[in-house]
Amino acid sequence: MSKVITAKNLKLGYKNEDIIIDASFSIKTGEFIFLTGASGSGKTTILKHLYGELKPKDGFLQIGNFDMNKISHSKLLYLRRFIGIVFQDYKLIKDWTIEKNVKLPLIIAGIKEEKAQKKVDKLLAKVKLTHKAENYPYELSGGEQQRAAVIRAIINEPVMILADEPTGNLDDFSAKVVMDLFTFANQLGITVVIATHHLPKDFSIPYRNIHIEGKKLYELS
Ligand SMILES: Nc1ncnc2c1ncn2[C@@H]1O[C@H](COP(=O)(O)OP(=O)(O)OP(=O)(O)O)[C@@H](O)[C@H]1O
Numbered sequence: 001m002s003k004v005i006t007a008k009n010l011k012l013g014y015k016n017e018d019i020i021i022d023a024s025f026s027i028k029t030g031e032f033i034f035l036t037g038a039s040g041s042g043k044t045t046i047l048k049h050l051y052g053e054l055k056p057k058d059g060f061l062q063i064g065n066f067d068m069n070k071i072s073h074s075k076l077l078y079l080r081r082f083i084g085i086v087f088q089d090y091k092l093i094k095d096w097t098i099e100k101n102v103k104l105p106l107i108i109a110g111i112k113e114e115k116a117q118k119k120v121d122k123l124l125a126k127v128k129l130t131h132k133a134e135n136y137p138y139e140l141s142g143g144e145q146q147r148a149a150v151i152r153a154i155i156n157e158p159v160m161i162l163a164d165e166p167t168g169n170l171d172d173f174s175a176k177v178v179m180d181l182f183t184f185a186n187q188l189g190i191t192v193v194i195a196t197h198h199l200p201k202d203f204s205i206p207y208r209n210i211h212i213e214g215k216k217l218y219e220l221s
């Protein structure tokens with residue numbers, strides 16, 4: 001199995017503060033990772049580095065074939081085409097219908113309209129949102145919007161999905177729909193990295209748990 005992520009002696013943080021120190025780990029293609037840790041421990045900080053929004057303060061971080069310390073802006077944009085994200089500050093586009101929002105990655109990838117529509121219909125049905133296809137994000141509940149955001153992240157079958165607290169504010173039904181969608185994506189071979197406060201109960205597929213405590217990473221399972 002090839003490695004999607006290799007980190008060696010990483011130091012991550014902000015100008016005046018180190019958040020993660022001396023972190024070494026690798027993540028292989030197709031693995032399912034839960035990144036856990038208390039509030040403020042650095043989960044979002046790590047995900048932002050994995051998406052290239054932030055650069056390491058020290059150490060080595062490779063995503064795919066790219067050294068994230070040295071990656072150019074154009075290569076970063078290229079790399080991101082293979083990464084699906086569910087981040088709090090990456091909301092659905094408010095002037096677009098749900099259908100158009102979730103179809104966007106397919107349009108960018110140059111998929112033909114008929115094929116794109118079929119895929120959109122299939123996934124909207126899977127998360128019980130068919131009846132909201134023509135609605136705008138503000139007309140959906142938080143849980144419904146999040147289900148649409150997760151479809152947008154997986155619809156183009158990226159190499160890796162990064163999700164930050166994707167079930168944080170959801171009721172049990174939406175949380176289960178969202179986790180089922182990540183499970184489905186993982187079964188297609190997509191690497192999934194989810195930051196969360198709590199591991200889901202009765203999770204049905206094998207996973208790893210990387211835990212942050214005292215600025216260090218630990219492998220819990
Ligand atoms: N832009 C920033 N500049 C300076 N410090 C920051 C910045 N963003 C986050 N931090 C600090 O980095 C630390 C880790 O924050 P991070 O958001 O990664 O935590 P988290 O584990 O995701 O927490 P939560 O579970 O609450 O989302 C916190 O102490 C936070 O205050």
Ligand SMILES: [Mg+2]
Pocket residue numbers: 043044045164
């Ligand atoms: Mg966070």
